[in-house]
Amino acid sequence: MHNPLSSYLADYSVDWWALGVLMFEMLAGRSPFDIVGAADNPDQNTEDYLFQVILEKTIRIPRSLSVKAASILKGFLNKNPKERLGCHPGTGFTDITSHPFYRSIDWELLEQKHITPPYKPPLKSERDLEHFDKQFTDEPVILTPDDTKTINKIDQSEFDGFEYINPLLMSSEDCV
Structure with missing residues (x-):
């Protein structure tokens, strides 16, 4: 089956699109492709339908977002990859770094890791999970069982x- 999203150029355009989707979700608190009532309709609860929505439906930016935030989301979520923010030949990344949404960032200091994050959670240890939802940290660890046939086909070279190297896959003369 043909994936309608495969028509995107094999460049950074899909990465800027993905950043726009992530930023939308972080800023708006929901997906830009929310489909109201789709769960009740089996025809609208498929991957193909989601692709159709992504390609054809207009993304509505919430009015509660700032003008700068709305502008950058519109830029990253432009359905035409050639017109998408960050995709203009020669000026792509500069178009992003100079956008009003990012204007306060000193990109050189950021690249050199000299900017202190606005929030750094206090950690009691390297494995402190206090800042993660218990819904996820309380889940039991379930490992997927190894398929011996698949493992035996792996070329260890x-x-x-x-x-x-997994000792179970080593021959007796390879043992360490």
């Missing part, structure tokens, strides 16, 4: 130079 692809891992030459790695420090670890």
